[in-house]
Ligand SMILES: Cc1cc2nc3c(=O)[nH]c(=O)nc-3n(C[C@H](O)[C@H](O)[C@H](O)COP(=O)(O)O)c2cc1C
């Protein structure tokens with residue numbers, strides 16, 4: 001029997017199962033998810049970021065807090081995420097509110113990154129204009145020198161967010177565009193209510 005015929009009362013285990021199944025496929029970026037944010041005029045923008053695990057039941061990702069998305073999240077913390085796995089014909093849509101992770105969590109994740117990516121986080125003022133690739137390379141070389149004898153510390157403007165889920169939908173592609181959909185909505189008392197949706 002499919003999970004859609006016997007849905008769990010809460011969605012997190014189901015989400016974890018689909019993430020595990022996508023990871024097993026040896027895709028290039030199985031944890032890539034679209035992140036949509038809005039500015040103060042309700043203009044939307046979206047881009048791909050990587051899912052980096054859970055904080056309790058919240059979804060974590062890491063970025064530059066001064067980036068375009070970071071500036072938007074500061075003013076408008078509601079955001080939407082979307083995973084799509086072609087090979088599984090599966091989509092997961094998530095909506096919720098983002099908060100910055102505690103510094104300790106960002107420190108721990110930053111410390112786990114490749115050294116080159118750590119230096120890149122210092123060298124890049126993400127989303128700002130730059131006149132040439134050479135300017136970027138020079139900024140990177142400068143950070144390489146600066147940290148030549150040391151571990152690379154986390155830039156204060158680089159860190160994580162955790163998105164608290166208010167709505168999540170599981171979508172399984174089926175023949176004749178007659179897909180399975182199940183949505184979970186978080187109620188005021190924190191309990192989940194789920195409903196099957198038409199394709
Ligand atoms: C597969 C993939 C994964 C990415 N992961 C991240 C990520 O985890 N964090 C991040 O800041 N940017 C990531 N990026 C780059 C973003 O898509 C984007 O270019 C960048 O964050 C700047 O977005 P912004 O100007 O809207 O803030 C990724 C891009 C791709 C294609």
Ligand SMILES: Cc1ncc(COP(=O)(O)O)c(CN)c1O
Pocket residue numbers: 050062063113117
């Ligand atoms: C600019 C940028 N920042 C952060 C990440 C997150 O991935 P990681 O921490 O694994 O480098 C990515 C992934 N492509 C990225 O492009």
